[in-house]
Amino acid sequence: MSSAQRTHRAGAYAERGARLLNAVRLERLCQQLENSQSGDRLLEALRQDVANEVQVLETQLLTRLNKLKRA
Structure with missing residues (x-):
C-alpha cells in the first residue's frame, strides 16, 4: 500500500469516527430532551443543541456525498 493510500484510508477512518461521535452526541x-419536563428551563437549550448537531451531521453527510459523486 502506498503512502497516499494509507493517508486516504486514515482520513476515511477519521471521518467515520467524527460522524460516529456526532451521532452518539446527538x-x-x-x-x-425526551427525559426533560415541559417546564424545564433547559429545554430550549437542549432543542438548540439537537438542532446544531443535526446541522453538523447534515454538513458532513453532504460533504461525503459530494466526494462520492466526484470519485
Whole structure:
C-alpha cells in the first residue's frame, strides 16, 4: 500500500469516527430532551443543541456525498 493510500484510508477512518461521535452526541441530546419536563428551563437549550448537531451531521453527510459523486 502506498503512502497516499494509507493517508486516504486514515482520513476515511477519521471521518467515520467524527460522524460516529456526532451521532452518539446527538443520541444523548435526544435522550435528554425526551427525559426533560415541559417546564424545564433547559429545554430550549437542549432543542438548540439537537438542532446544531443535526446541522453538523447534515454538513458532513453532504460533504461525503459530494466526494462520492466526484470519485
